Amino acid sequence: MFxxxxxxAGVVGGMIARELAAYDLKICILEKENDVAMGATKANSAIVxxxxxxxxxxLKARLNVEGSKKMAQVAxxxxxxxxxxxxxxxxxxxxxxxxxxxxxERGNQNGVEGLRLLEQEEVLAMEPNLSSxxxxxxxxxxxxxxxxxxxxxxxxxxxxxxxxxxxxNFKVTAIGQEDDHYILFSSMDSVRARYIVNAxxxxxxxxxxxxxDESFKITPRRGEYILLDKECGGLxxxxxxxxxxxxxxxxxxxxTVDGNLLTGPTAVNIEDKTDKTTTAExxxxxxxxxxxxxxSIPYGKSxxxxxxxxxxxxxGDFIINSPRPGFINAAGIESPxxxxxxxxxxxxxDLLAEQGLELNEKTNYNPLRPAMHHFxxxxxxEKNAIIxxxxxxxxxxxxxxxxxxxxxxxxxxxxxxxxxxxGIKRRTRAQMGRCQGGFCSPLILKILAEELHLPIEKIxxxxxxxxxxxxxxxxx
Amino acid sequence: xxxxxxxxxxxxxxSAALAAYExxxxxxxxxxxxxxxxxxxxxxxxxxxxxxxxxxxxxxPEYAWRYEEKVRALNIPCKLNTMVLDISDQKxxxxxNREDGIFQIRARAIILAMGCRERPRGALNIAGARPAxxxxxxxxxxxxxxxxxxxxxxxxxxxxxxxxxxxxxxMTLEGAKVHAVCELMPYSGGLARNIQQCLHDFEIPLKLxxxxxxxxxxxxxxxxxxxxxxxxxxxxxxxEEHIPCDTLLLSVGLIPENEISKSAGIDLDPITxxxxxxxxxxxxxxxxxxxxxxxHVHDLVDYVSDEAELAGKSAAAYLQGASAPACSISLKTxxxxxxxxxxxxxxKKPVTVYFRVADVRRKVQVQVWSKDxxxxxxxxxxxxxxxxxxxxxxxxxxxxxxxLTISIKEEQA
Ligand SMILES: Cc1cc2nc3c(=O)[nH]c(=O)nc-3n(C[C@H](O)[C@H](O)[C@H](O)COP(=O)(O)OP(=O)(O)OC[C@H]3O[C@@H](n4cnc5c(N)ncnc54)[C@H](O)[C@@H]3O)c2cc1C
Numbered sequence: 001m002f003x004x005x006x007x008x009a010g011v012v013g014g015m016i017a018r019e020l021a022a023y024d025l026k027i028c029i030l031e032k033e034n035d036v037a038m039g040a041t042k043a044n045s046a047i048v049x050x051x052x053x054x055x056x057x058x059l060k061a062r063l064n065v066e067g068s069k070k071m072a073q074v075a076x077x078x079x080x081x082x083x084x085x086x087x088x089x090x091x092x093x094x095x096x097x098x099x100x101x102x103x104x105e106r107g108n109q110n111g112v113e114g115l116r117l118l119e120q121e122e123v124l125a126m127e128p129n130l131s132s133x134x135x136x137x138x139x140x141x142x143x144x145x146x147x148x149x150x151x152x153x154x155x156x157x158x159x160x161x162x163x164x165x166x167x168x169n170f171k172v173t174a175i176g177q178e179d180d181h182y183i184l185f186s187s188m189d190s191v192r193a194r195y196i197v198n199a200x201x202x203x204x205x206x207x208x209x210x211x212x213d214e215s216f217k218i219t220p221r222r223g224e225y226i227l228l229d230k231e232c233g234g235l236x237x238x239x240x241x242x243x244x245x246x247x248x249x250x251x252x253x254x255x256t257v258d259g260n261l262l263t264g265p266t267a268v269n270i271e272d273k274t275d276k277t278t279t280a281e282x283x284x285x286x287x288x289x290x291x292x293x294x295x296s297i298p299y300g301k302s303x304x305x306x307x308x309x310x311x312x313x314x315x316g317d318f319i320i321n322s323p324r325p326g327f328i329n330a331a332g333i334e335s336p337x338x339x340x341x342x343x344x345x346x347x348x349x350d351l352l353a354e355q356g357l358e359l360n361e362k363t364n365y366n367p368l369r370p371a372m373h374h375f376x377x378x379x380x381x382e383k384n385a386i387i388x389x390x391x392x393x394x395x396x397x398x399x400x401x402x403x404x405x406x407x408x409x410x411x412x413x414x415x416x417x418x419x420x421x422x423g424i425k426r427r428t429r430a431q432m433g434r435c436q437g438g439f440c441s442p443l444i445l446k447i448l449a450e451e452l453h454l455p456i457e458k459i460x461x462x463x464x465x466x467x468x469x470x471x472x473x474x475x476x
Numbered sequence: 477x478x479x480x481x482x483x484x485x486x487x488x489x490x491s492a493a494l495a496a497y498e499x500x501x502x503x504x505x506x507x508x509x510x511x512x513x514x515x516x517x518x519x520x521x522x523x524x525x526x527x528x529x530x531x532x533x534x535x536x537p538e539y540a541w542r543y544e545e546k547v548r549a550l551n552i553p554c555k556l557n558t559m560v561l562d563i564s565d566q567k568x569x570x571x572x573n574r575e576d577g578i579f580q581i582r583a584r585a586i587i588l589a590m591g592c593r594e595r596p597r598g599a600l601n602i603a604g605a606r607p608a609x610x611x612x613x614x615x616x617x618x619x620x621x622x623x624x625x626x627x628x629x630x631x632x633x634x635x636x637x638x639x640x641x642x643x644x645x646x647m648t649l650e651g652a653k654v655h656a657v658c659e660l661m662p663y664s665g666g667l668a669r670n671i672q673q674c675l676h677d678f679e680i681p682l683k684l685x686x687x688x689x690x691x692x693x694x695x696x697x698x699x700x701x702x703x704x705x706x707x708x709x710x711x712x713x714x715x716e717e718h719i720p721c722d723t724l725l726l727s728v729g730l731i732p733e734n735e736i737s738k739s740a741g742i743d744l745d746p747i748t749x750x751x752x753x754x755x756x757x758x759x760x761x762x763x764x765x766x767x768x769x770x771x772h773v774h775d776l777v778d779y780v781s782d783e784a785e786l787a788g789k790s791a792a793a794y795l796q797g798a799s800a801p802a803c804s805i806s807l808k809t810x811x812x813x814x815x816x817x818x819x820x821x822x823x824k825k826p827v828t829v830y831f832r833v834a835d836v837r838r839k840v841q842v843q844v845w846s847k848d849x850x851x852x853x854x855x856x857x858x859x860x861x862x863x864x865x866x867x868x869x870x871x872x873x874x875x876x877x878x879x880l881t882i883s884i885k886e887e888q889a
Contacts, residue, residue, distance in 0.1 A: 226601065227598070274694065276605065276606070277603065277604045277605045277690075277691075278601075278603045278604060279603050280603040280689065280690075282603070283601050283603060299601075302598050302601055303596065303598040304596075304597070304598035305598065305601050305603075306606065380578055383577070383578055384577040384578055387572075387574070387577040387578070388577060391574035391575070392574070394572050394573050394574040394575070394576070394577050394578070395557065395559075395572075395573065395574050396509070396559040396561075396572060399509070399559065400735075402561065404572075434596070435593050435594070435596055435612075436596035436597065436598055437596075437615075438593060438594050438596055438611075438612040438614065438615045439593065439615075441615065442615060442618050442619055442622075442623055446623070456623075456625060457625070460608065460695075461607070461608035461695075462608070462695070463695075464694075464695040465695040465696050466607060466608035466695040466696055467608060467696060468608055468609075468627065469619070469625045469626070469627055470625075470626045470627060470628045470629050470652075470722070470723075471625070471626050472624060472625055472626075473620065473624050473625065473626050473650055474623075474624025474625075
């Protein structure tokens with residue numbers, strides 16, 4: 001019997017698990033996919049928003065500002081890359097200037113620190129590659145960037161180090177009740193828990209409905225991106241947003257913590273919660289609008305495109321409540337959900353306490369997790385000391401990102417363990433560089449098969465039927 | 477300090493090493509990231525290599541072995557499983573392997589011979605899902621020929637360059653069904669003999685002026701939508717066709733692998749993606765030379781070997797104190813010419829200029845101009861982007877010029 005079952009291993013479920021792992025509780029995270037961070041958390045803008053965007057007084061506004069203030073510390077405890085690069089919302093005309101003035105006032109009310117309106121000269125001095133048609137900008141020095149799946153892997157890993165359990169390929173399909181607890185069913189398995197947290201992202205309305213709460217609906221809203229080679233990462237330093245208008249928030253241009261350039265997202269409501277396809281129109285729109293902001297983006301240097309689904313609720317705000325005893329929703333967590341995640345976790349913990357969950361601090365709780373990218377950033381001498389102990393660190397597997405066999409094997413042995421090629425990619429960046437795994441994926445296939453004691457034919461790209469190999473043809 | 481460090485132990489690196497040795501250089505070191513010499517040829521188990529160089533048809537590994545044998549016989553030192561991470565403009569090479577850890581070597585001369593890599597899907601931005609089952613053709617070749625695994629059974633190939641063609645046949649021989657080879661351009665970029673032997677002989681349809689516009693399937697690939705493209709190479713609405721398949725191989729171009737050349741500050745040619753070199757294959761950094769596919773993508777390995785011999789000889793001459801550049805004549809691209817190698821000439825001696833054209837043409841004249849003076853002209857039955865052209869220039873032509881323009885005169889559009 002678990003004290004708390006968290007449905008969904010995205011950044012929200014992950015941060016909640018880590019928050020609760022500080023207490024004497026039996027916690028499990030149930031995830032329908034083969035890995036953590038497979039929903040919105042793996043495909044978003046990766047921005048820790050300053051918090052000037054959301055309506056004053058909303059949960060989004062409050063939790064965004066609280067979360068973004070906590071993020072630097074969370075990242076440093078979890079050994080996750082975080083960069084306080086600043087945000088600029090750029091304007092091109094008088095209407096934009098008025099909108100930016102409004103944003104500035106809203107931000108001030110929300111408690112965002114250091115907001116300033118800049119004139120053309122100052123904007124272009126800060127970001128010389130912006131379109132020269134820019135006339136003004138709102139500058140948010142607290143804006144930051146992070147790697148959302150790295151954060152989630154680390155949060156869940158840290159929760160697991162502190163005793164939490166992760167059950168993958170566990171898709172909750174029914175929720176029952178017995179005496180003082182719930183039973184969560186998948187097609188093959190079941191789990192008992194006294195409390196449930198619904199952090200199922202775009203599916204959170206379906207999970208709520210399983211528990212009898214039909215008060216809200218989640219519509220997936222597609223966001224498409226194009227990611228560019230590291231050569232282009234230096235084109236802008238700040239995250240560049242367009243002034244929001246009736247047409248939406250527009251396409252942003254941002255460096256990533258790994259040094260690439262990210263452009264996107266589009267915003268189109270769709271029906272199918274499983275549809276993560278990119279579209280020719282969407283990708284064309286990303287390119288067109290990004291170039292209006294930063295004309296010199298070289299799209300010939302694109303390395304991949306992808307699509308994420310926002311969990312857009314019909315209430316206009318995050319849905320964090322308790323519709324029935326012992327059941328907590330952390331639903332409709334669209335943007336700025338990543339930024340707000342540390343604060344959402346805090347709020348969910350408080351709601352659980354209100355519902356009677358006893359919170360006794362663990363004596364041996366460890367909030368720290370070693371950085372997975374430690375090897376890459378250490379000094380030459382230290383690297384050589386590591387290689388001497390384990391020669392696998394001397395062998396480069398991913399030539400584009402410079403990732404060694406040692407780092408890949410270490411990742412496979414660290415909770416939450418990657419079980420497929422994409423899992424390795426999200427933990428080590430191997431296969432994420434300019435050749436997109438052309439060189440290293442056959443090598444990683446072999447390492448993964450060896451570590452997992454599986455034949456290569458059984459290794460998948462990302463779980464389910466995503467096998468990489470049809471059959472073995474050599475006879476030995 | 478090492479006299480000559482060669483980065484890459486493929487055909488280019490080995491030929492260069494042998495040529496330098498022949499000129500008397502003894503302190504040579506080859507650095508190779510793979511566990512054996514031979515480079516990409518190791519996985520090219522089909523034949524067709526060596527016709528020009530040896531007058532017989534060899535497989536890739538056989539061709540490579542001819543060089544490896546000599547490298548071994550001469551005891552030229554190689555460090556295998558060794559990845560070069562960085563080259564400084566002072567010719568300090570940083571590399572890593574299991575035994576030595578991360579180490580540095582100072583070289584008096586360097587030859588770049590790192591080969592090329594394939595363009596990935598991302599560079600094309602094909603819309604749709606991101607399932608398993610999409611491979612670059614070279615990755616699929618490695619899986620089949622080196623690892624012994626068939627990646628899939630129902631195949632579509634995008635790109636009709638030689639690797640795409642070879643893989644169409646290879647997959648077929650392994651029991652897979654290749655439904656189509658799609659080519660964006662109205663002509664194939666592959667060699668004519670490969671089109672015959674790899675597609676026609678197996679009745680595999682070659683769809684010219686076609687591209688993949690959408691990818692379907694959530695977990696494993698379930699199909700692709702292809703469409704015809706117009707003169708602007710954009711898909712023509714209404715021509716879409718769905719092909720069920722579990723595998724898509726991409727053979728959409730090769731990119732010289734020059735990341736570490738950039739770290740040395742070597743000037744690159746934006747068209748070839750390789751270094752800018754002179755007639756001796758010396759780059760903009762004195763004492764650093766380049767040859768093979770890292771310099772520009774070649775059609776035949778035989779030409780790679782020729783070029784590498786030249787680079788090896790030049791590096792030896794440099795180490796033995798050859799004289800400084802005598803002149804600087806830049807080679808410019810005129811009508812229809814995409815690039816030339818070399819891009820600059822620094823000595824007035826006979827030189828062969830290699831170049832590629834941008835489009836297929838029949839009945840043309842290859843011309844060399846100095847400003848508005850026509851210095852040379854020669855008829856050619858046809859030119860095509862898939863075939864590298866060679867043009868021998870005499871020393872006389874180089875007299876009194878500061879720049880030469882190579883261009884194609886079209887007699888018939
Ligand atoms: C295009 C886009 C851009 C964004 N940009 C930003 C940004 O820049 N900054 C920011 O702060 N926020 C941003 N966001 C929002 C942020 O990404 C999300 O708020 C956050 O990732 C939500 O995390 P989550 O854990 O709630 O959802 P998810 O990451 O979707 O996780 C939900 C998990 O639940 C699992 N699950 C679902 N159903 C079941 C079931 N029945 N049984 C078991 N498991 C189940 C899913 O598989 C998934 O792993 C963006 C979102 C999108 C889509």
